[in-house]
Ligand SMILES: [Zn+2]
């Protein structure tokens with residue numbers, strides 16, 4: 013039995029900078045890859061603000 017501690021919310025990693033996105037990062041966004049649609053793209057608020065590029069790990073699509 014694995015035990016889950018309270019408030020142990022899995023944090024997705026930002027695909028641009030690789031840092032975990034805290035749940036209270038209200039400017040972050042998540043969307044399906046525009047090309048393959050199979051990968052969820054997570055971006056933190058600062059990467060959105062600075063329009064940092066990302067690359068889909070599955071199909072290699074580069075955005076924004
Ligand atoms: Zn980021």
Ligand SMILES: [Zn+2]
Pocket residue numbers: 045046047048049050051068069070071072073
């Ligand atoms: Zn893709």
